Amino acid sequence: MQADDLDAFEAFFARHRGLIQRTAFALTGDAQAAEEVLQDTFIRAYRHRASLRTDVSPVPWLYRVALNLCYSRLARRRLSLEPISDATTELRDQALEPLEVVEREELRQSIRRGVAALPEKHQLVIVLYYLQGLTLQETAETLGIRLGTAKSRIHYALHALREHLSAERPRHLVPHEAEAARAPEVGR
Numbered sequence: 288m289q290a291d292d293l294d295a296f297e298a299f300f301a302r303h304r305g306l307i308q309r310t311a312f313a314l315t316g317d318a319q320a321a322e323e324v325l326q327d328t329f330i331r332a333y334r335h336r337a338s339l340r341t342d343v344s345p346v347p348w349l350y351r352v353a354l355n356l357c358y359s360r361l362a363r364r365r366l367s368l369e370p371i372s373d374a375t376t377e378l379r380d381q382a383l384e385p386l387e388v389v390e391r392e393e394l395r396q397s398i399r400r401g402v403a404a405l406p407e408k409h410q411l412v413i414v415l416y417y418l419q420g421l422t423l424q425e426t427a428e429t430l431g432i433r434l435g436t437a438k439s440r441i442h443y444a445l446h447a448l449r450e451h452l453s454a455e456r457p458r459h460l461v462p463h464e465a466e467a468a469r470a471p472e473v474g475r
Contacts, residue, residue, distance in 0.1 A: 401451035
């Protein structure tokens with residue numbers, strides 16, 4: 288991208304804006320904050336457009352800038368309990384029975400609370416790897432960490448999410464084994 292080529296920069300913005308905006312929204316839980324992070328990210332990209340390498344993808348650099356801006360915002364306030372609400376809307380299946388829809392929404396809410404409760408470093412790997420669909424290598428590069436560290440963070444984040452989901456599991460979804468253990472046996 289040449290320094291004075293506004294058409295090329297507009298195409299660059301159009302190509303990458305969705306990824307950055309979804310990531311910012313997933314981390315801040317606030318559409319307005321996500322829009323501000325998006326704008327600030329691309330203002331920085333515009334200022335550094337002459338130094339952006341054309342032989343490598345700009346996506347890790349854009350993510351890094353956006354994540355740093357999100358870090359700054361999150362340091363000023365606690366993360367919302369619904370950090371990935373709109374991003375997970377795509378998971379809905381309208382053909383489900385009403386009870387299944389309710390159960391899925393309960394699970395979705397529980398996952399949101401679980402992700403929000405994770406340490407920031409674990410939230411980031413979950414958002415980048417699962418929500419944005421980056422590879423493990425891309426996730427590591429974006430965060431400026433080693434591949435093994437990214438794998439480890441995903442492992443610990445998933446472990447914490449499993450514990451959270453187990454603790455929040457609604458009673459009607461718990462196996463009936465506990466009820467059977469409490470019921471008197473017939474014929475004894």
